[in-house]
Amino acid sequence: MASGTTSLPVRSTFGQTMRTDSWWAQPVAVGVGLVFFFGYLTWAAVQGEYYTFGNYLSPAYSPELFGDTPHALFGPLPTWWPAWLPWAPVLILWAPGGFRATCYYYRGAYYKAWFADPPNCSVGEPRQSYLGVWWKPATWNERSFPLIMQNMHRYFLFFALIFIVILSYDAWRALWFIDPATGEETLGLGVGTLVVTLNAILLGGYTLGCHSLRHLVGGGLDVLFDKPIRRTAHACVGCLNRRHMLWAWTSLVWVCFTDLYVRMLAMGVWTDWRIF
Amino acid sequence: MATATFKIWRGDADGGELKEYTTELTEGMVVLDAVHQIQAEQAHDMAVRWNCKAGKCGSCSAEVNGQPKLMCMTRMGDLPTDRPITVEPLKAFPLMKDLVTDVSWNYEVKKRIRPFKPRRPDFEDGSWEMHQSDVDRVQEFRKCIECYLCQDVCHVLREHHMHDEFVGPRFFVHNAALEMHPLDTEDRREDLRTSQGIGLCNITKCCTKVCPEGITITDNAIIPLKERIVDQAYDPVRKLIQLVTGR
Ligand code: SF4
Numbered sequence: 001m002a003s004g005t006t007s008l009p010v011r012s013t014f015g016q017t018m019r020t021d022s023w024w025a026q027p028v029a030v031g032v033g034l035v036f037f038f039g040y041l042t043w044a045a046v047q048g049e050y051y052t053f054g055n056y057l058s059p060a061y062s063p064e065l066f067g068d069t070p071h072a073l074f075g076p077l078p079t080w081w082p083a084w085l086p087w088a089p090v091l092i093l094w095a096p097g098g099f100r101a102t103c104y105y106y107r108g109a110y111y112k113a114w115f116a117d118p119p120n121c122s123v124g125e126p127r128q129s130y131l132g133v134w135w136k137p138a139t140w141n142e143r144s145f146p147l148i149m150q151n152m153h154r155y156f157l158f159f160a161l162i163f164i165v166i167l168s169y170d171a172w173r174a175l176w177f178i179d180p181a182t183g184e185e186t187l188g189l190g191v192g193t194l195v196v197t198l199n200a201i202l203l204g205g206y207t208l209g210c211h212s213l214r215h216l217v218g219g220g221l222d223v224l225f226d227k228p229i230r231r232t233a234h235a236c237v238g239c240l241n242r243r244h245m246l247w248a249w250t251s252l253v254w255v256c257f258t259d260l261y262v263r264m265l266a267m268g269v270w271t272d273w274r275i276f
Numbered sequence: 277m278a279t280a281t282f283k284i285w286r287g288d289a290d291g292g293e294l295k296e297y298t299t300e301l302t303e304g305m306v307v308l309d310a311v312h313q314i315q316a317e318q319a320h321d322m323a324v325r326w327n328c329k330a331g332k333c334g335s336c337s338a339e340v341n342g343q344p345k346l347m348c349m350t351r352m353g354d355l356p357t358d359r360p361i362t363v364e365p366l367k368a369f370p371l372m373k374d375l376v377t378d379v380s381w382n383y384e385v386k387k388r389i390r391p392f393k394p395r396r397p398d399f400e401d402g403s404w405e406m407h408q409s410d411v412d413r414v415q416e417f418r419k420c421i422e423c424y425l426c427q428d429v430c431h432v433l434r435e436h437h438m439h440d441e442f443v444g445p446r447f448f449v450h451n452a453a454l455e456m457h458p459l460d461t462e463d464r465r466e467d468l469r470t471s472q473g474i475g476l477c478n479i480t481k482c483c484t485k486v487c488p489e490g491i492t493i494t495d496n497a498i499i500p501l502k503e504r505i506v507d508q509a510y511d512p513v514r515k516l517i518q519l520v521t522g523r
């Protein structure tokens with residue numbers, strides 16, 4: 001069979017495809033969903049109020065490094081901290097934010113939804129070049145700067161693992177209700193406790209199913225039969241990893257809802273039902 | 277008798293068009309049957325490649341309604357027949373005639389990949405000890421039938437035509453099968469990072485979606501390889517630890 005006498009088919013134009021399904025629906029839904037939920041979290045973190053209610057703390061402010069509530073680790077915000085600068089995004093949110101931004105699932109999702117690279121499978125792209133010239137964002141790829149920085153994902157993972165511990169502690173704290181009269185703590189269960197606990201579980205499922213973690217616990221090795229702990233860890237991470245997209249979305253939505261729930265309680269709009 | 281209308285690409289590298297054909301449908305028919313029926317009854321000179329009709333040889337790859345598919349595994353019953361069904365050749369490779377493309381680029385790429393290099397045998401009779409739990413992972417990759425549907429859908433080849441810099445998902449799967457093999461001693465990471473262009477893959481998972489063998493190409497082959505390349509080239513902390521501990 002002679003090659004060389006033939007040429008490649010011509011490049012398609014943006015949106016060109018023979019697909020007959022609603023191929024645009026998924027990237028539009030993902031793109032809008034990401035803007036909405038990340039937008040909400042950014043707003044919530046910058047807003048700076050109504051983020052605690054009794055023993056509940058919004059995950060957007062956890063750990064509460066500075067503040068006037070019993071959750072605050074280091075007391076009130078230092079006087080030298082510029083009043084215009086919200087502390088939560090600067091001191092804590094960069095870590096979970098960076099973790100999600102460099103997550104393999106989210107990368108694939110936003111490259112499609114926001115950069116139309118491609119808009120969906122077998123659909124033409126707007127970009128003509130993919131050569132990775134750093135001063136031309138329309139040519140970026142993960143082989144060259146700046147997107148090559150996505151490879152830092154495993155460092156963000158390190159911080160994300162610490163956050164699971166912190167958020168689990170918040171869930172534990174959500175079990176201990178403070179009596180406003182005596183200041184005494186009693187064990188209880190409110191709807192808020194369930195909301196905060198589910199948040200820690202979903203974030204755990206998302207973080208512990210991370211591709212970088214899967215690699216670090218055992219995926220990087222070819223022989224695991226003689227390392228039973230790493231073999232089991234690799235299998236467990238792999239098990240969560242199979243539904244990584246689902247964990248990514250449920251945990252994102254639930255972080256937002258947890259903040260909203262605490263916010264609504266703090267604003268006096270909703271009432272927290274106590275189960276016991 | 278129910279009928280379906282097809283629009284089949286007819287032409288060669290110099291040009292062509294979608295031609296309309298209507299044919300009768302029978303119970304259990306797949307797209308390849310319909311194309312053969314059209315070839316036999318209406319278009320004797322239509323070029324179509326096939327071999328096993330069982331989804332195992334990877335010859336009958338085409339684009340059905342714009343989606344890369346094996347024609348022999350695409351049931352007519354699963355396609356809407358209220359409008360014409362388009363059947364086109366793969367778009368990532370040079371067109372030869374009608375539904376047949378020249379996929380020989382793939383064979384050349386395969387030759388560039390460092391072959392299997394097993395460690396010295398474990399036993400005097402020249403055999404090795406391997407455990408099923410360590411082989412499970414690479415067995416998934418060995419299911420590949422080289423249909424090249426994943427190569428066809430990958431935008432780096434399909435849209436950007438970067439065939440010189442990027443080997444495509446099929447060959448990341450092949451690399452993974454060798455690289456993760458418990459007996460293999462070769463290191464393919466530098467090739468993958470440089471001449472094979474794994475960094476051009478932006479993990480959009482289109483390859484995984486079209487694989488007729490259900491190989492989890494992106495999650496199980498490409499991303500683990502990318503992580504191994506981070507170890508080798510993009511992890512300064514790991515480098516530092518190695519420098520200090522000497523391991
Ligand atoms: S995941 Fe990577 S290799 Fe697969 S289709 Fe997308 S860009 Fe290509």
Ligand code: SF4
Pocket residue numbers: 334419420421422423424425426427445446449486487488489490491493
């Ligand atoms: S990996 Fe799957 S889609 Fe790609 S060539 Fe092999 S069988 Fe076909």
Ligand code: FES
Pocket residue numbers: 099103104105106153157206207209210211212213244
């Ligand atoms: S890959 Fe998604 S969290 Fe690491």
Ligand code: FES
Pocket residue numbers: 326327328329330331332333334335336337346347348349
């Ligand atoms: S004819 Fe062999 S896979 Fe379709």
